[in-house]
Amino acid sequence: MTTTLPLNSGAHIPQIGFGTSQAADAARSVAEAVRAGYRHIDTAQMYGNETGVGEGVRASGVPREEVFVTTKLNNGHHDPTDVHRTFQESLDRLGFDYVDLFLIHWPLPFLNTDYVDTWKAMLQVQETGRARSVGVSNFQPEHLERIIAATGVVPAVNQIEVHPYFANNELREFSKARGIMVEAWSPLGKGTELSDPVIAELAAKHGHAPAQVILRWHLQRGDVVIPKSDNPERIRSNLDLSGFELTEQDMAALDALDKGEEGRRSPHPNEFGK
Numbered sequence: 001m002t003t004t005l006p007l008n009s010g011a012h013i014p015q016i017g018f019g020t021s022q023a024a025d026a027a028r029s030v031a032e033a034v035r036a037g038y039r040h041i042d043t044a045q046m047y048g049n050e051t052g053v054g055e056g057v058r059a060s061g062v063p064r065e066e067v068f069v070t071t072k073l074n075n076g077h078h079d080p081t082d083v084h085r086t087f088q089e090s091l092d093r094l095g096f097d098y099v100d101l102f103l104i105h106w107p108l109p110f111l112n113t114d115y116v117d118t119w120k121a122m123l124q125v126q127e128t129g130r131a132r133s134v135g136v137s138n139f140q141p142e143h144l145e146r147i148i149a150a151t152g153v154v155p156a157v158n159q160i161e162v163h164p165y166f167a168n169n170e171l172r173e174f175s176k177a178r179g180i181m182v183e184a185w186s187p188l189g190k191g192t193e194l195s196d197p198v199i200a201e202l203a204a205k206h207g208h209a210p211a212q213v214i215l216r217w218h219l220q221r222g223d224v225v226i227p228k229s230d231n232p233e234r235i236r237s238n239l240d241l242s243g244f245e246l247t248e249q250d251m252a253a254l255d256a257l258d259k260g261e262e263g264r265r266s267p268h269p270n271e272f273g274k
């Protein structure tokens, strides 16, 4: 069983989650992941796979209430009435009567619809009990400050890009200082950092796979991770992280791989969706 971490909403989130994507056969990979022991699945309206995610959870045989499920509001749905309508559509596709976490996927600060109004609609959804916790994704300090100042409600989670080449420490620290849980997306840098010589050396030293070394670094930094894999063996090994520990020196060696802005794999959140 993976460790769970407390959210400011009172709920608990399993620290290791399973990422999903547009391309994958979500029903198969999610069923595989839940059977392997994952109790946290990350999806989004944007991925077009919510139907498969719901099928996968049901096919696993594990009761719905034992699996923490997140979905995210798509970029075309920031208008408050769309938030309510499309949230219900997500539930219908998933075949669930609630999700554990509902996130605004991207801030889109250039839209006519202010993300503060979108956030207020998210809070109304939470009040109905159909989203146990609500949060954001890709929100920068100024976005977080505005939604908190306008509503007094601190998001439970900020799901952001974090991997060794893009440690995103300033935003992580800003979020954590306000009691917001950081979830690292693309925790493996989309698989591109696995052959880095420093990571390969640590993998050899600990007798674990490079991906396990990276995921262990995230866990020891206190973040939630959501690695994605379609491969049954990698699905299992990405969850099997308790058999070793990185030393302070190992952590420092991984910290030193941070390339700052150059390490981003996606556009800056102020630009994404323009």
Ligand SMILES: NC(=O)c1ccc[n+]([C@@H]2O[C@H](COP(=O)([O-])OP(=O)(O)OC[C@H]3O[C@@H](n4cnc5c(N)ncnc54)[C@H](OP(=O)(O)O)[C@@H]3O)[C@@H](O)[C@H]2O)c1
Pocket (backbone or CB within 6 Å): 018, 019, 020, 021, 042, 043, 105, 137, 138, 159, 160, 184, 185, 186, 187, 188, 189, 190, 191, 192, 194, 209, 211, 212, 226, 227, 228, 229, 230, 231, 234, 237, 238
């Ligand atoms: N909020 C957002 O804006 C946002 C943006 C991007 C992603 N996400 C979420 O974050 C999740 C993960 O991100 P991601 O898919 O971009 O990147 P990732 O998890 O960092 O990397 C996935 C890639 O690494 C490979 N991989 C996984 N485990 C491996 C292992 N043990 N050894 C070797 N290769 C391995 C996968 O290939 P195989 O499948 O072949 O194993 C895949 O190509 C997504 O599924 C999604 O849920 C959120």
